[in-house]
Amino acid sequence: MSTNGALLEVTDLTKHFPIKQGLLFDRTVGHVKAVDGVSFQIAEGETLGLVGESGSGKSTTGYCVLQLLKPTSGSVRFMGRELTELGREDLRRMRREMQIVFQDPYASLDPRMTVGDIVSEPLVVHGVGSRRARRETVRGLLEVVGFNPEYTNRYPHEFSGGQRQRIGIARALALNPKLIVCDEPVSALDVSIQAQILNLLKDLQRDFGLTYLFIAHDLAVVRAISDRIAVMNQGRLVEVGPAAEVYSSPQDEYTRALLAAVPVPDPRKMKERKEERRRVAHVLAEAAEEAALADE
């Protein structure tokens, strides 16, 4: 563990993507600063909700934490080790402790693999257990996520979005990780299914002491599962704090505008919110775009 007891400690993380131009010879003409100096910590067993709009850099941050994308600079300390300095083999070993659940349960499961193969793949890759032991583990995992273990020989297309997301979660759990990065895990699902998956993630966290970095654009969903909230805008964290505080008294102007824009299922409250959002709309990207268009 790190000095202050955090499981994950991200400091000054940046990720820049080059902008290339030219037909024959690529020239780098500039950089998109997708992640631009992000720092946060997550304690063991805690959920940090990372919210922001599309293009804010929240998913890129998640990928950089897992070293699925190589950060341009900055430090990612996980379980006391500096991930950005690890060699291939060390990193591979660390991957057992950190897994990811993706947004789109239709795209993130190989359609040619059976459910059993999908869930056992991480076990095979890391050489865990015998064939027979793995089969037992897979059954157990599927049961834990509320997926009928009788269906291990079926294929993903036979299942609904919610069921597929359960398969994805079972796969993420297979190696008994400490940290799971959840990248928009419920945004492709219907409301009633979304509630089931959120409850499942909460139960798993309680039962296995999991730590989540929960990335999502839906502020209501994030609130339902997060202890602390980090709000991201244009590659930077504009506000980090305990969920109740961020939601009830947002300090940053952008956080306020984002919160005001969320429609709530209450016609009376909606009237007030419309007023509020007109007051704060000027900080938003579209307002900037309009201004830029008007200047051309």
Next chain:
Amino acid sequence: MALLEVKNLHTHFFTREGVVRAVDGVDFELERGRTLGIVGESGCGKSVTALSIMGLIPKPPAKIVEGQVLFEGRDLTELDEGELEDVRGRHIAMIFQDPMTSLNPTLKIGTQLTETLRRHLGMSKDAARKRAIELLEEVHIPNAAARLDDYPHRYSGGMRQRVMIAGAIACNPKLLIADEPSTALDVTVQARILDLLEELRKAHDMAMILITHDMGVVAEAADEVAVMYAGQLVERAGVQDLFDRPEHPYTEALLGALPHVDEEHVRESRLTTIPGRPPNLVDPPEACRFGPRCPYASLNDSCTQVEPQLRELRKGHWVRSAHPASERAGVPAEVGA
């Protein structure tokens, strides 16, 4: 006379797997200048309802097997394709979820807008261009005259949806059907699109059907709400009444399953879920379609034998259930709590 009256609409898809009863009992009226929100989860038939009204369902495999769509008293299901084309765009316009795919990437914005004007209103090239600039200004696209010669890729998602809206209102339709108009957009952009729709609806005295899966969007934008489940309209009421006193067990459950952005202690508690899944619409339950998932339906209940009909529980509040909340006096209402 209501502007639009949908009576006992049934749209079925005749497929190899059997007859999919995608829309199987939808009734509503819409007055001039009002907004009806149609809300429900994927596959409930809300989009097929809209496409049926517009005469845009793919035939085959789909067919309106029963019911009427009366627009200003005229049954649109009886019209031939030529007559329908005249109604579409001119009197009823529609915008879709994805502004990225509904615009032609190879044509300038101006060309796409003037096409509609020339086709439906027989405008000259110059007049159409002038009107197109006005339309872009109306949807608050700055520097409209210059933007007309841009291709769609120069616009962001929100701006493209505004172009789509400009095209939809070009002929001053009496009814605008918006199918998930803000779903693909960020919440902040969504808010502005909803504001724009509201503004235009007032300015043009349009009626609007807003199709969405988002109860928040309904609460914000609709005057009346229709909740759909498994192809049927299961509840219809004024927006305030629906949120204050939901009657159908499904509506209650749906509201209960929503996490709220302004709810304290939601982190520690569990969200209410609805057990099971919606039925397969090739072979839906004989009686109440929500029956198998309903916490109030008991085994020898009439609603497991006979299909409940849509009935007016109190003025303007319609429900299709044998166990609406207000008739469950004494029964602890667990769902939605």
